[in-house]
Amino acid sequence: MADSSWLQEAVQATRALGLNYAFVLDAGERQAFARGLWVTLQLCAVTLPLSLLAGVGLASGLNSPRAWLRRPTRVFVELTRNTPTLVQLYCAFLVLNLLINQQLQGRAGNPLTPFAWVVIVVALHKAAFHAEALRAGLQAVPAVTLEAARSLGLSSRQLLLQVELPLALRFALPSLVNNLVDAVKMTAVASAIAVGDVTYESIMIWTQRDNVLELLLLILLYFGLLTWGVSRAGRWLENRLRMPGYGT
Amino acid sequence: MPATDAPKNPPQKAVPTPLVSLRDIHLSFGANEVLKGISLDVLPGQVVSIIGPSGSGKSSLLRCITGLLRPQLGTITVGATRVDRLRHEAELIALRRRVGFVFQQYNLFPHLSVLDNLVLGPVRVNGRPRDEAEHQARELLQRVGLAHKAAAYPGELSGGQQQRVAIARALAMQPELILFDEVTSALDPETVGEVLTVIRELAEDGMTCVLVTHEMRFAAEVSDEVVFTEAGRVVEQGPAARLFGNPQQERTRAFLRRALGASLGSQSYAPDNKVVALPIDRFRFAI
Amino acid sequence: MAHDTHHPGTGQDAPLWPWLAAAVAALLGLAAWTQFSASPPVALQQLAKWLPTLLLGLGANIGISVLAMALGTVAGLLIGALSLSTLAPVRGATRLYVQVFRNAPVLVLVYFSTYVFPFELQLHHWRLPFPDWIKVVLGLALPASANVAEIFRGAVQSIPSAQWEAAQSLALSRRDIFRLVVLPQCVRRMLPPWMNLYASITMATSLASLVGVHDVVDAAQIASNTVSRTDFTALIYASLLLLFFAYCYPIARATQALEARHARH
Numbered sequence: 001m002a003d004s005s006w007l008q009e010a011v012q013a014t015r016a017l018g019l020n021y022a023f024v025l026d027a028g029e030r031q032a033f034a035r036g037l038w039v040t041l042q043l044c045a046v047t048l049p050l051s052l053l054a055g056v057g058l059a060s061g062l063n064s065p066r067a068w069l070r071r072p073t074r075v076f077v078e079l080t081r082n083t084p085t086l087v088q089l090y091c092a093f094l095v096l097n098l099l100i101n102q103q104l105q106g107r108a109g110n111p112l113t114p115f116a117w118v119v120i121v122v123a124l125h126k127a128a129f130h131a132e133a134l135r136a137g138l139q140a141v142p143a144v145t146l147e148a149a150r151s152l153g154l155s156s157r158q159l160l161l162q163v164e165l166p167l168a169l170r171f172a173l174p175s176l177v178n179n180l181v182d183a184v185k186m187t188a189v190a191s192a193i194a195v196g197d198v199t200y201e202s203i204m205i206w207t208q209r210d211n212v213l214e215l216l217l218l219i220l221l222y223f224g225l226l227t228w229g230v231s232r233a234g235r236w237l238e239n240r241l242r243m244p245g246y247g248t
Numbered sequence: 249m250p251a252t253d254a255p256k257n258p259p260q261k262a263v264p265t266p267l268v269s270l271r272d273i274h275l276s277f278g279a280n281e282v283l284k285g286i287s288l289d290v291l292p293g294q295v296v297s298i299i300g301p302s303g304s305g306k307s308s309l310l311r312c313i314t315g316l317l318r319p320q321l322g323t324i325t326v327g328a329t330r331v332d333r334l335r336h337e338a339e340l341i342a343l344r345r346r347v348g349f350v351f352q353q354y355n356l357f358p359h360l361s362v363l364d365n366l367v368l369g370p371v372r373v374n375g376r377p378r379d380e381a382e383h384q385a386r387e388l389l390q391r392v393g394l395a396h397k398a399a400a401y402p403g404e405l406s407g408g409q410q411q412r413v414a415i416a417r418a419l420a421m422q423p424e425l426i427l428f429d430e431v432t433s434a435l436d437p438e439t440v441g442e443v444l445t446v447i448r449e450l451a452e453d454g455m456t457c458v459l460v461t462h463e464m465r466f467a468a469e470v471s472d473e474v475v476f477t478e479a480g481r482v483v484e485q486g487p488a489a490r491l492f493g494n495p496q497q498e499r500t501r502a503f504l505r506r507a508l509g510a511s512l513g514s515q516s517y518a519p520d521n522k523v524v525a526l527p528i529d530r531f532r533f534a535i
Numbered sequence: 536m537a538h539d540t541h542h543p544g545t546g547q548d549a550p551l552w553p554w555l556a557a558a559v560a561a562l563l564g565l566a567a568w569t570q571f572s573a574s575p576p577v578a579l580q581q582l583a584k585w586l587p588t589l590l591l592g593l594g595a596n597i598g599i600s601v602l603a604m605a606l607g608t609v610a611g612l613l614i615g616a617l618s619l620s621t622l623a624p625v626r627g628a629t630r631l632y633v634q635v636f637r638n639a640p641v642l643v644l645v646y647f648s649t650y651v652f653p654f655e656l657q658l659h660h661w662r663l664p665f666p667d668w669i670k671v672v673l674g675l676a677l678p679a680s681a682n683v684a685e686i687f688r689g690a691v692q693s694i695p696s697a698q699w700e701a702a703q704s705l706a707l708s709r710r711d712i713f714r715l716v717v718l719p720q721c722v723r724r725m726l727p728p729w730m731n732l733y734a735s736i737t738m739a740t741s742l743a744s745l746v747g748v749h750d751v752v753d754a755a756q757i758a759s760n761t762v763s764r765t766d767f768t769a770l771i772y773a774s775l776l777l778l779f780f781a782y783c784y785p786i787a788r789a790t791q792a793l794e795a796r797h798a799r800h
Contacts, residue, residue: 078780078784078787079776079780081787082734082738082779082780082783082784082787083738083776083779083780083783084738084739084740084741084742084779085738086741086742086744086745086752087741087752087772087775087776087779088776090752090755090756090772090775091772091773091775091776094759094768094772095768095769095772095773098765098768099765099769102765142355144351144353144355145355145357145358147316147351147355148349148351148355148356148357148414149357150316150344151314151316151344151347151348151349151351152344152368152369152373152417152418152421153341153342153344153345153369153373153421154341154368154369154372154373155337155338155341155373156337158372158373162368162372163357166359167357167358167359170359181638185638185639185640185641186640187640188640188642188643189642189742191642192745199640199642199643199646203646206650212646212647212650212651213647213650213651216643216646216647216650216651219640219643220635220639220643223638223639223640223643224635224638224639227638228638241359243358243359243401243402243403244400244401244403244404245358245401245402245403245404245405246358246401246402246403
């Protein structure tokens with residue numbers, strides 16, 4: 001293949017540094033690793049927006065005037081925020097999934113793949129943090145600004161959509177972006193239930209080739225790239241939504 | 249110290265029905281009674297100033313008129329509406345379209361440009377088409393001298409400029425009446441003047457205004473009626489010339505002594521351009 | 536600055552301890568029932584049997600978290616102090632360290648420390664085994680230190696410059712300003728985020744099960760595989776969740792109480 005020559009050169013160069021990247025020369029392993037990169041990207045692409053949606057849902061539940069909605073939501077949020085993601089994943093995949101399979105008795109296929117479970121668990125875990133960030137953002141909206149909006153004759157709904165939520169979002173944005181960066185890193189737990197993300201594929205390769213350090217460096221670079229991308233997007237959004245002169 | 253020669257609109261001579269009528273308002277925050285039986289009338293086209301020490305409930309009174317606070321006792325009438333009887337949000341909204349409010353802290357929406365701040369109410373609440381609302385907004389900005397700041401954001405404006413935008417925002421709703429809640433208290437002394445100018449022009453154009461203010465000179469100059477409240481009650485009220493020139497109650501005199509201070513001199517500011525000699529021996533300043 | 540909100544039920548409207556108290560009471564009731572009843576469900580009996588193992592495993596998690604946090608705090612404070620150095624290369628190096636170890640997934644760092652460190656240390660002719668749990672401690676100490684450095688830097692920078700100016704006008708040296716003015720105030724500001732970090736590190740110790748440490752997660756997995764009953768599996772994983780919750784939630788509440796107290800200053 002035409003590109004094998006530059007790959008060989010690259011492997012030679014790294015060998016000079018004492019790193020063994022020979023696995024990239026093996027087509028099967030190279031493709032497995034590339035697949036892992038792609039799966040991680042997919043995990044992030046699906047989980048991040050879902051977590052934001054779920055976060056908004058949880059936030060509105062937390063702020064609901066109805067106690068029957070508010071209390072269970074708070075219990076859920078506190079449970080999710082104060083227990084490890086790995087344990088939540090096991091509970092979801094090893095317990096809930098098992099129960100679902102038992103109920104289905106092999107009739108119809110269980111639509112929830114391990115990939116789906118990782119997405120659900122990580123998205124809900126992060127949604128709890130988003131909900132807290134949004135709650136703090138809503139609290140930070142000065143009561144007097146809401147008073148002014150009310151005195152103009154805006155209805156409660158208009159107040160929420162035109163004044164309260166835009167301001168709360170701007171206040172909560174740095175926290176939300178931080179949470180999304182955390183979510184990217186959290187997708188690595190997918191390897192614990194054998195979802196073929198980059199961590200899992202790397203484990204498969206290094207158990208054969210014992211080049212743990214080399215693979216970890218690649219993984220770190222890749223995650224660094226993804227988190228940098230999310231941070232940049234966050235900063236772009238912050239700039240777009242900034243309020244000139246605010247706070248001065 | 250200049251005497252103004254702003255002509256005032258005389259109150260209606262025929263049997264006047266007040267635009268705003270407050271009767272025996274009692275308001276408490278928890279155990280703290282803030283208003284202890286206030287009664288007040290504001291005739292259409294009148295400018296009424298409410299003065300008094302801090303904590304006498306003046307701001308709360310204004311908020312009762314527009315339904316932001318609900319008194320425990322008493323009646324509030326704006327036009328034909330019994331404000332204290334309003335229950336539903338739709339009714340309160342209908343009231344607030346007719347009553348403008350300008351706050352001490354301007355309270356502009358920081359995420360919207362100046363123009364958008366002015367356009368939000370007319371478009372969302374009054375249902376006016378956007379271009380018509382924008383056209384009117386620009387005219388109002390012209391009127392308050394800030395047409396060049398239409399695209400700016402509130403955070404980029406000075407306090408005085410923000411307050412003028414806030415007044416324009418209240419005007420954009422085309423209200424029958426505007427309430428001003430200590431609108432110059434948060435401003436630098438240099439910028440107070442530009443805001444008072446706008447209010448003076450509004451008063452001259454016949455807008456019904458109720459001002460809560462510490463600017464005694466301005467209150468004397470622009471008001472038809474001045475109300476002095478203390479500790480939640482009306483102590484004295486009357487035409488500006490009489491209240492400032494010849495206060496009947498000792499508490500009024502004591503307050504004016506403290507508030508007007510050494511800059512008083514021997515002149516007071518009567519609306520009809522007559523310089524009224526103050527009985528200065530009543531005011532002994534502690535030096 | 537106190538903002539009164541118009542939203543019912545923001546923050547901790549209903550305290551959670553009544554619910555928790557009820558849950559604990561229910562669990563104790565169940566435990567008593569299994570001990571004294573003639574025919575309690577098998578799953579509960581097994582749970583009672585495996586509970587000591589679980590608790591032992593949890594002790595391992597807590598031990599790892601405490602050590603990792605202690606190490607991370609010492610290292611983090613050092614790095615945080617260096618990040619405020621007047622020398623640009625030093626600042627750059629610390630920035631790089633913090634960026635790398637804050638942006639790396641914790642799982643990757645745990646794998647890193649487990650596989651990259653040697654199996655055993657050889658000192659002259661002594662062979663010291665390098666057990667896995669120490670490697671996990673080191674692996675978790677890395678992100679802990681990076682975060683502590685950030686917390687420290689953030690706390691120092693949050694001291695208003697007016698304080699610096701006042702101290703400088705009193706002719707205090709930079710060292711003295713730090714020692715007498717800045718650091719005492721920093722400690723108070725650092726405490727809530729530091730406590731949050733500890734809770735995160737404790738939850739991250741669950742990853743130790745993936746590298747062969749016999750922690751509480753590993754114990755639960757062994758139990759589940761041994762007993763091999765669906766209802767027991769559900770029960771043991773639920774217990775696992777509740778065990779972590781019982782440890783981490785009080786920390787979170789204490790942190791919030793601390794923050795609320797200082798917000799009034």
